[in-house]
Amino acid sequence: MKMTNKRAQKRASAKASTTNVSKFAPAKAVAGGKSAVKFEYAPSLESTDIVQIEKRNRLFIGGKFVEPTSGRYFPTINPATGERLAEVAEANEKDVDLAVKTARQAYEQIWSKMSGKERGRYLFRIARLIQERARELAVLETMDNGKPIRESRDIDVPLVAAHFFYHAGWADKLEYAFPGQSIAPLGVVGQVIPWNFPLLMAAWKIAPALACGNTVVLKPAETTSLSALLLAQIFQDAGLPEGVVNIVTGAGATGAALVNHPDINKVAFTGSTEVGKIIARAVAGTKKRLTLELGGKSAHIIFEDAALDQALEGVINGIYFNQGHVCCAGSRLLLEESIANDFVEKLKKRIAQLRVGNPLDKNTDIGAINSEAELKKIGKLIQLGKDEGGEFFEPKCALPEKGYFQRPCFFSNVSSSFTLSRVEIFGPVLAVSTFRTAQEAVVKANDTPYGLAAGVWSEKGAKIHKVAGQLKAGVVWANTYNKFDPSAPFGGYNESGWGREGGRHGLSAYLDVRGK
Amino acid sequence: MRSVSMIDKEGRSLAVVVPAVDEVGAIERADFFTKRSIKKDSKLHALYLAISMCDLTTLEGADTPGRVKQLCEKARHPVPPDVFASVARTKNLPPIPSVAAVCIYPSMVSVAVKALEGSGINVASVATAFPSGQAPLSTKLNDTRFAVSEGATEIDMVINRGAFLSGGYQLVFDEIAAIKEACGEAHLKVILETGELGSLDRVRLASEIAMRAGADFIKTSTGKIQPAATLPVTLVMLQAISDFYLKTGKKIGMKPAGGIRTAKQAIQYLCMVNETLGTDWLTPDLFRFGASAMVNDILKQIFKEATGRYYYDRAFSLD
């Protein structure tokens, strides 16, 4: 081997040493010095053995799983395959009525008479059981919802346990939450939750309601009922008194029956602003309390003096977390003009690294869109964005043949007047525009009927505080994004809803607070 | 954003502009790579790759020609080929590659050059009054020239941390530029000694200065100071490399050194390189591990993949 250049020699030798090519062929990676081989991550699938899914899933009323009076069941689909996972009972008005009556009885006879200390014990116990069955919950959640296992395992389920744990401690300390005021539970609360964080939303709703002494009738979203029913098993295992939490599954009609039931004292809803308005009108003439966690079109502002690499990650996390099915998704990216071009280039490179695919693969970053209907809706809005003249970019990654998948994408050069800038897409679609001054950034960020969240990135402290103060949003993530904690109040301004969830402030949604 | 202005050799003014680094965000992102699950073929691919990227190192006052020769043997054949062949028979695994380089003090360069003759393995020498760098430039230059003249193909220099920490960025820049010149054809790796810099912002700035001044590689640590290489520090340096490439089209290499002991860590680093810079950097020409102890752990993992057994340490030579 005659080579003058020592580096070339080295390459040649490396080549020689790997002539016996195996199936994984590391040779090419080294040969010629320039890597030609993509570092593929072999599928690393989370086993589903841990989960036992019943073929037919009944309603959970009075601590037992019961048949729906109609005898009707509807299918629930694994969105990653499009295949039927199981059937879920459809609760009608009679079932809802039974659930409310059961909750009322449990409220009057048991839960309202129980000490806060005792209520807290149940919640602590539930929190522990959730931790113990964490993997099972995560796998089931991923199968029914389509979110990546990494997220259900590392984010959703740990937060679910944390919510029960946090609120457990409040149960016997509520008088400290509202000093000098008198507090009382509301009674029976009807809760309707969405499909994007099925289990986490159930926790956000149930934990504070129970801690404050209320009993619950919960309706999960029709496409994602299974994890709530597994949570029901945990309630059974924890010995939670029968009827304290009841779960009625079904679609819009079931939700309407619950919201309109005359014997509930409070409605809590998380979902679209459109449905939120319908509910607000439905309870307008009643004495029911109402808290709403609705949609958003949150702005993510990046100043030129930001920590740009971390800001890029914040943007990625802000819009592509959970396939963009996040009410507080940072779906409008506002870039300071001086950095806009470079940042967009980085964004292109970065989203090409996102791994779209089987949500049960531990390396998947973007899982399945929850339903065919949602996928179609997202597709329509993307088409509309193209028609409006936005500059579209998506990476060339392959998508699984089956199931409902959408590549992460963004539009640049988006005007505030585009539909893209105004409507909530609820998918992995980002609208990018620019600004020149902080004032302009704030005006643009606030130019929306929503007001759920906002992000702002700058390393200048005064600017961060000033802008954070001027943003009309219930949550401002400064130099970070999409952080959640049971102790931190969450909720929106304007058409993003009423009330807060989490923290001390979230308690007031489940208590009647009066001057003494 | 930080902007420092430099004067290059030709007297031209350069603005070295670096974005701020948010430490919490950088750590969060770095942690992400510990969540990657690399199994089966991709794991083997990564393990082989990691060995081929290794700079086997001995930098002790007690180094002797004998020890250096032993290290060079290990560099050629991290495990004796016939031993491996018998282990890997059933799986038909390819031979274990040799490592990328042997890294030693200048006085040992000639020993290593001889021991590695024909192997294609690079001889890297630390220079510039390693590890402290506390010597006059003339000494540092002599140190470098000596190592190169002895046959070193790579020079691992340390930056002047005293100057850097007291704001003497021009001095740091000038020293790197001068050493680069003294290297001739040899590749220059610039050690930032990140464990002494105190913040990720400074790591970012030092990376940029080093690249602007002519580094072919930037390297985290000497291995003599704790903390040495960490995922967040490496991430910030990779991002600096990425930005430098976007701006200049030049591909600078990266070498985390010290503190990487396991195959698992090696894979985390490779995932980070893969997802930060892309596959172009997944080559020994652009990525190295300064991690001697890691080699045996990787061998252990490869043996496990080959045989299904968990191996003990004593199956592998210490060096």
Place this chain on the structure above:
Amino acid sequence: MDKRNLRVPKTIKLFIGGEFPRTESGRSFPAYEHGTQKVFAHLCRASRKDFRNAVTAALSARAEWERRSAYNRAQIIYRMAEMTEGHREEMVSVMEKVGGVSARDAHLAVDEVIDAFVYYAGFADKFSQLSGCVNPVSGPHHAFTTPEPVGCVAMIFDDDDGAVTALPTVIATMASIIASGNVVTMLLPGAVAPLLAPLAEIFATSDLPKGVVNLLTGHRSELLEHFASHMEVQSISYVGSDNTVREKLKTLGAENMKRVVCFESKDGAQNGDINIGLERIASFVEFKTVWHPIGH
């Protein structure tokens, strides 16, 4: 002939954006001296457009009032108490003449008004400490929650109460709302409507930025719908007990998710009732949670 009998009954104009315009509708209605058919004054019968103009004025004052320091808002509300003292005789005389109230009761009502101003002046720089907090989040972040004004609040009342009750209720409610930095447009209840002139004088001379408080008089039945459906009104304060009013406000208000806050007039926030005071202020704020990295 007694010259005083020849006086021209004045028309009390509206108070919008710090100005005193007549209603654009050119309509008015009389306020009679108590128990007589004698016109005390003509009051403007505000129209939908007057309401719109008032909201516009409020919105243009919003940013500035919100930005003022809590201390400054407190000083201005305290100044209102001082100015009320200066208008005491006039207010008492209107209440006597139009409301048929005894001088003693009218003075007590003015005392309560002053108390309410003083009370909420003192609250302006306290409520955020009482209702905000630092959240002990798990992770390397600092997260705090602070109350911020909800924005433009429209205020309406029932007409049942006499001036002695209604006046302090109106002022306490208003003061609790502006103390946190909100701007308001209110339709004065019947018994307070004739007092618009001295009230407006108080607001106009207290260093209150123009447009923070806007006062209308008119018929609630014809304005209610507009109050509830205006898309730039973020919140409605209703003090009263009429269920149909509540339902209407909430139903129409749902279009822009207005915060419709209803209190019974009997839970009036006067007399420095601390508990009710905080609850009132907290009903017209939005809680904002801000996160920032803080390190490991």
